[in-house]
Amino acid sequence: MIPGPESRAKIDAAVREYPHAPSALLAVLHLLQQERGYIAPEDQVWAAGRLGLSVAHVAGVVSFYTLFRQKPMGRHHVQFCRTLSCQLRGARDLLEHLKRRLGIREGEITTDGRFSLVTVECLGSCGTAPMMQVNDDYHESLTRERLDALLDSMK
Amino acid sequence: MTTRDYQPLLLKNLHRYDSARLSAYEQSGGYLSLARALKELTPEQVVEEVKASGLRGRGGAGFPTGLKWSFMPKGPGPKYLILNADESEPGTFKDRLLLERDPHLVLEGFLIGCYAVGCNQGFVYLRGEFVEAYRILKQAVEEARAKGYVGKNLLGSGFDCEITIYRGAGAYICGEETALLESLEGKRGHPRLKPPFPAQVGLYGKPTTVNNVETMANVPLIIERGGAWYAGIGREKNTGPKLYCLSGHVPKPGVYEFPLGIPLKELIYDHAGGMLRPEHPLKAVIPGGSSVPILRSEQCDVLMDFDSLVAAGTLLGSAGVIVMDDTVCMVDALLNLARFYAHESCGQCTPCREGTGWYVQILERLERGGGKMSDLDLLVDMSDRIQGNTICPLGDAVAMPVRSYVMAFRDEFEYHVTQKKCLTAAAVS
Numbered sequence: 001m002i003p004g005p006e007s008r009a010k011i012d013a014a015v016r017e018y019p020h021a022p023s024a025l026l027a028v029l030h031l032l033q034q035e036r037g038y039i040a041p042e043d044q045v046w047a048a049g050r051l052g053l054s055v056a057h058v059a060g061v062v063s064f065y066t067l068f069r070q071k072p073m074g075r076h077h078v079q080f081c082r083t084l085s086c087q088l089r090g091a092r093d094l095l096e097h098l099k100r101r102l103g104i105r106e107g108e109i110t111t112d113g114r115f116s117l118v119t120v121e122c123l124g125s126c127g128t129a130p131m132m133q134v135n136d137d138y139h140e141s142l143t144r145e146r147l148d149a150l151l152d153s154m155k
Numbered sequence: 156m157t158t159r160d161y162q163p164l165l166l167k168n169l170h171r172y173d174s175a176r177l178s179a180y181e182q183s184g185g186y187l188s189l190a191r192a193l194k195e196l197t198p199e200q201v202v203e204e205v206k207a208s209g210l211r212g213r214g215g216a217g218f219p220t221g222l223k224w225s226f227m228p229k230g231p232g233p234k235y236l237i238l239n240a241d242e243s244e245p246g247t248f249k250d251r252l253l254l255e256r257d258p259h260l261v262l263e264g265f266l267i268g269c270y271a272v273g274c275n276q277g278f279v280y281l282r283g284e285f286v287e288a289y290r291i292l293k294q295a296v297e298e299a300r301a302k303g304y305v306g307k308n309l310l311g312s313g314f315d316c317e318i319t320i321y322r323g324a325g326a327y328i329c330g331e332e333t334a335l336l337e338s339l340e341g342k343r344g345h346p347r348l349k350p351p352f353p354a355q356v357g358l359y360g361k362p363t364t365v366n367n368v369e370t371m372a373n374v375p376l377i378i379e380r381g382g383a384w385y386a387g388i389g390r391e392k393n394t395g396p397k398l399y400c401l402s403g404h405v406p407k408p409g410v411y412e413f414p415l416g417i418p419l420k421e422l423i424y425d426h427a428g429g430m431l432r433p434e435h436p437l438k439a440v441i442p443g444g445s446s447v448p449i450l451r452s453e454q455c456d457v458l459m460d461f462d463s464l465v466a467a468g469t470l471l472g473s474a475g476v477i478v479m480d481d482t483v484c485m486v487d488a489l490l491n492l493a494r495f496y497a498h499e500s501c502g503q504c505t506p507c508r509e510g511t512g513w514y515v516q517i518l519e520r521l522e523r524g525g526g527k528m529s530d531l532d533l534l535v536d537m538s539d540r541i542q543g544n545t546i547c548p549l550g551d552a553v554a555m556p557v558r559s560y561v562m563a564f565r566d567e568f569e570y571h572v573t574q575k576k577c578l579t580a581a582a583v584s
Contacts (some may be wrong), residue, residue, distance in 0.1 A: 009376060017319045019233070020359060022341035026324050030283075051341070061286075066325030071479070078286075082426040083245045084491045085402040115170045121327065121495050122445075123284055124246040124364055126402035127409040127474070136286035 002043060007031050011050065021051045025061060029068055038069040066120070074109045074116030076154045078102075079133040082119040085126035094130050095119065097144055102152060113152070163412045164388075164396045165372050168235055168257050175291050177298040180259035186304055188375035192267045193312035196378075197571070201271040205374065207382030209394035214239055214330075214367030215444065215472045217461040226354035227272040227360050232331075235363040236274040237339070238265050238566060240281045241330040244444035245495060246475025249398035250270075251412050255287040255495035257372070260294035262318070264371035266304065267378060269316045272364055275330035276317045280335050283323040292320055327499035331547045332365040334501065341508075345503045346547035368508055369398055389415035403478040404431040410543075415460040417449075422459065423478055432524060435480035439563070443472025445492050446552035448559030469559075484579040485564040486571050489557065490518040496553035506541040507550040513537060521568065524575030531568050534561050 003011060011111065015029040032043040039062055045091030048055045062068045079093055099105060102115050109116040125131045139150055168174045168183050180186070191203050201543035206482045208223030221410040227234055242250040273415040279290055296318050299305040306510045307315050326344045328334045333347035336358050357363020373395055378387045384395045399422055402408045402547070406428035413422070419442060423429065425577060439451040442459065442562070447584050450457070457467045479488065497511035517534060520526045538554035561568055 009196070023321075025321060025341035026283075026322060026338070030322060030324065037351070038569065053341070057342075060343055063195070065283070065323070070322055083489075083495055084488060085246055087488075087491050088403045088477070088479065088483065120325075121498055122243060124242050124248045124251050124282065126246050126248050127401060129408070133284060133520075138287065141243060 001045070002035050002040075003032060006037065007035050014116040015051070022053055024059065025051055025053065026065070029058075029062060033068060038072050040070075070111075074114055076115050076134050078115060078117045079120040079123070080117065081123050081125070081129070081131050081133075083120070083122035085122070086131060089129040093128040094142060094144065094147060100149060101148065115151075158413045158417050159425070159582045161413055164376055165260070165369070166257075166410070166412045167397060168260065169252075174256050175295065177259055177295070178304065178323065180257070180263075180378065180494050184261055184379070186302075188378035189263050189266050189270075189304060190310055191308050192378050193314060198271045198273060201267060201378065204382040205271070205377055208377040208385035209382075209392065210370065210373050210374075210377060210385070211393070211395075212367055213369035213373075213374075213397070213473075215244065215446075215470075217471065218437055220366065220370055223354075223364055223366070224268070225273050226352070227364055228354075229273070233276075233359070234272055234274050234275045234359045235358045235361060236269045236333075237358065237363060237365045238277065238279045238368060239330060239332065239334065239335060239365050240279055240285070240368050241335060242282055242285075242473075243327040243330050244366070244446060244473045244475055245475040245492070246400060246402055246441060246444045246477040248402075249474070251282075251285060251288060252398075252410050253368055253372050254285065255291050257340055258288075258292050259299065260372050260375060261290075261344045261368055262295055262299055262526045263267045263304075264374035265318070265366075266309070266316055268366060268371055269365075270309075270314055274313075275315045276319060278316065278339060278358070279320045280329070280339060281320055281322055289320065289322055296320065303395060306421040326501075327495075328501045328547070329548060334547065335365060336363065341449055343549050345501050345502070346549075348546055366515070376433050380558065390458070390460055390463075393462055396411070397459070397474060399459060400473070400475045401478065402476070403433070403482040404483075405429070405478050406431050416458045416463065419455050419457050419459050419476070423455075427478070430478075430480055431579065432480065434480055436452055437478065438481045438483055439479045441477040441479075441556075442474070444468045444475035445477070445495065446548075446555060448471075448555050448565055449515070451563050470555075481577060484577045485560050485567045486518060486521050486577070490515070490522055491551065493518050499545075500522050500549060500553075500571065504545040504547075506552070510537055510550070511553055520534065521571045524571065526572045528572050530570065530572070531561055534558075 015024045028047050044058045049060045058117050130142050131140040173179045189500040202224045210220045211217040329338045329344040332342040338344040353363040397415045399411045440450045461471045493514040497515045500507045500511045502508045541550045542554040567578045
């Protein structure tokens, strides 16, 4: 059952932080996504009930924000920066290399479920371009060699 | 004084491995400014000191911070100060550095701001992707609470201030202050019409002020050394230290701190190491993040401050300096940015929602060699129709670069139309 007791306790704590419960919606969605790996329709219904919002409102919020995902991703969700500073430092070639290595295109998951790949807009790490975020972690100043070593280390 | 001798004021603690910890921050005099403000100054005196410093907001608009605070109504009732930590402007990475490496400096400035405007619950709106910064800030708030810097009755002054850290979820638009407020209320980040301005009707309909991370990092310094001392740094009406973010074709990209008004070329050649590949000279610079007009290399003898860059036809913006050498195709670079704005447009206003999509389609057509000469005028004409006609500045933020790239590098755009290929690839190969 999602959310489990641990998430429920965190959700209760998040709601208490705000003068108005709807302010906790993004925090609730982050927690639900953390637990399931994505946000399912039933999670949206649950969040709406918990915060006294309409399901339509919650669905509108989920679809607005890039970080909320409505389908499962790989264990290692690769978010590769495509914006200008990274592009100037070779992101385009590196992305092609990454796609070949993983054998998938943008928006896809490897058949073993290990990796998924998306391109994202500037992650605020332009001084260490090119870069990507895998799940929560930034990986900066990437080269082909560093990228290969990194992928090998992610099981 | 040359900038080579400059001693950092905002980044002074960053040489320490433990710079994010409270113990390190206190050893360098941390939280003494908060104590001074709470014990020796009235909120009005704090506002006056910040006014005297000349501090202008570092988020992009450059509005005087003390003046902004003075717009907040006096008297009882909830009021909110919000720290805008939603850094997302392409080319900008200074706030993340401060948040991860010296969170207490930012917190101290923010707490002084809360005292100045009479806010008992301050919100930090943190970019959702900044998971590391979130962990560090959470820890910093708990450390500060344990020492009485956050919570009830701060340092025995009778002033209460709670700090709540709010994680965004990936939306550039939420860096715009009214979109930020909508997001903080648990909604889609759609900017609000102004007026009413947030100082009258802000978060939950209450008086609210939103300040940038770097702006708040300047406040402890102003309280410690005085507004008059601070006003002596930099140039007239462009005072204080500034963080410049260098990226692109330089060998030493990174965040550099110097007074406002440092020459752009000094930043690039003396500090960031010049050009990445000496055989490829400077072609163009974006001086203030992706939303500002571009400078051709021959326009780069400018000073990096708010007013000097306006005089040069561009903006200081977030001081995200993106350096490009002669291998860069301007059609390609502009297409990259147009895709960014098309993705980030919130969809509320027709000129921006439709216009950003049109930009992408037209630029893709030019890149493919299918463009028409009339497309170039269309790009400029669209920019004139978008700019000033949207609820928030995102429309301006895309219209300004599009117009400037087409006008400054018209020869390259025309080459794409007539030769159906890239002038730059032909020139450098």
